[in-house]
Amino acid sequence: MEFVEVREGLSKILVPKAERIYDAPVFYNPIMALNRDISVLALGVLKPGTVLDALSATGIRGIRYALETPAEEVWLNDINPDAFNLILKNVRLNLGLEGKPLGEKRVAFEGEKRVVANLDDANRLMAEKFRHFDFLDLDPFGSPVEFLDTALRSVKRRGVLAVTATDTGVLCGAYRHACRRKYLAEPIRGELCHEAGLRILIATVVRYAAKYDLGVEVLLAYYRDHYFRAFLRLKSGARKADESLSNLGYLRQDANGRFEYETTFLPEKPSAYGPLWLGPLKTQEFVDEMLNLAGAHPLSHRKTLPFLETLAGELDIPFHYDTHALARRNNLQVGKLAGIIEALRERGYRATRTHFSPMAVKTDAPFEEVLEVLKSLQ
Numbered sequence: 001m002e003f004v005e006v007r008e009g010l011s012k013i014l015v016p017k018a019e020r021i022y023d024a025p026v027f028y029n030p031i032m033a034l035n036r037d038i039s040v041l042a043l044g045v046l047k048p049g050t051v052l053d054a055l056s057a058t059g060i061r062g063i064r065y066a067l068e069t070p071a072e073e074v075w076l077n078d079i080n081p082d083a084f085n086l087i088l089k090n091v092r093l094n095l096g097l098e099g100k101p102l103g104e105k106r107v108a109f110e111g112e113k114r115v116v117a118n119l120d121d122a123n124r125l126m127a128e129k130f131r132h133f134d135f136l137d138l139d140p141f142g143s144p145v146e147f148l149d150t151a152l153r154s155v156k157r158r159g160v161l162a163v164t165a166t167d168t169g170v171l172c173g174a175y176r177h178a179c180r181r182k183y184l185a186e187p188i189r190g191e192l193c194h195e196a197g198l199r200i201l202i203a204t205v206v207r208y209a210a211k212y213d214l215g216v217e218v219l220l221a222y223y224r225d226h227y228f229r230a231f232l233r234l235k236s237g238a239r240k241a242d243e244s245l246s247n248l249g250y251l252r253q254d255a256n257g258r259f260e261y262e263t264t265f266l267p268e269k270p271s272a273y274g275p276l277w278l279g280p281l282k283t284q285e286f287v288d289e290m291l292n293l294a295g296a297h298p299l300s301h302r303k304t305l306p307f308l309e310t311l312a313g314e315l316d317i318p319f320h321y322d323t324h325a326l327a328r329r330n331n332l333q334v335g336k337l338a339g340i341i342e343a344l345r346e347r348g349y350r351a352t353r354t355h356f357s358p359m360a361v362k363t364d365a366p367f368e369e370v371l372e373v374l375k376s377l378q
Contacts, residue, residue, distance in 0.1 A: 003017060014089055014093065045293065060090070145183065172196075222281070287308070323335075
């Protein structure tokens with residue numbers, strides 16, 4: 001295998017040389033640097049003791065956790081022997097330590113922090129390390145659902161589970177039957193699909209967690225590029241699980257773009273999309289603390305800080321109006337987004353931009369008011 005060295009954050013990583021990232025025997029995606037930046041900042045706020053990167057590939061995420069966060073013990077795991085050997089190379093490269101074998105498939109690096117590299121199926125490792133991790137990171141290729149049960153038993157009952165889903169086509173309704181199979185949910189197509197897909201993902205974790213009498217607090221959840229990402233703090237107890245389940249519900253949308261949603265266990269009307277999470281997508285204090293850290297942290301992606309600023313300033317209510325789609329649906333000309341937001345605020349409503357679309361507005365104004373604003377700016 002021929003390698004090239006890349007730098008990200010405080011780490012330097014050997015990655016396999018390949019014409020396309022998907023051709024490499026061990027996967028490394030430079031686009032996900034923003035995802036890893038945000039994850040590093042999240043750990044900077046949470047200060048977990050024990051951390052698992054369950055699907056490590058090159059080891060970039062776990063190594064950044066070891067180098068850039070207060071975590072005291074970081075586990076890096078992969079089922080691919082090529083990935084495991086590359087993780088060992090990259091840990092040595094960054095920590096300057098020789099590891100101590102703990103059997104054929106596990107090597108511990110004991111320095112200022114403890115880093116453990118592991119070769120195994122992620123589900124088997126998580127089943128072994130019952131209630132061991134303060135922070136558990138699931139960043140699979142595709143859907144995370146096959147790992148959720150063991151992840152929820154491996155993370156501590158008041159720990160944090162970070163979940164990535166890259167099967168956006170499934171969650172956004174392009175593969176409706178796959179969404180029903182994997183997430184037991186009905187997805188929506190159109191301009192609301194990305195927010196609905198993120199909320200379906202969270203709702204799925206909430207339902208899985210409830211089986212173990214665990215509730216879920218969303219610290220931060222977002223959509224970016226080709227993936228969804230959620231940082232979820234677990235809350236122990238049947239009452240907490242019930243509270244989380246009470247935030248599940250369904251979405252409907254009319255042909256003119258008007259939408260409505262209801263928090264209910266079963267939909268009361270036909271043509272409902274969900275179940276999906278209708279609670280908050282962020283804890284404001286958590287995001288503000290991440291922003292404070294970002295100012296002094298060596299971020300690897302130039303868009304991390306502005307993206308985090310958008311998330312921090314975004315109105316946290318379910319769903320949004322895509323102004324271009326709304327204009328198209330109602331035979332209107334679309335005005336500038338800044339003007340639409342200003343006009344809504346002048347009418348006494350809250351309104352902000354949203355990270356889900358550069359053409360969309362989050363507002364608590366009723367549909368008719370949003371339409372009137374669009375018409376007034378013709």
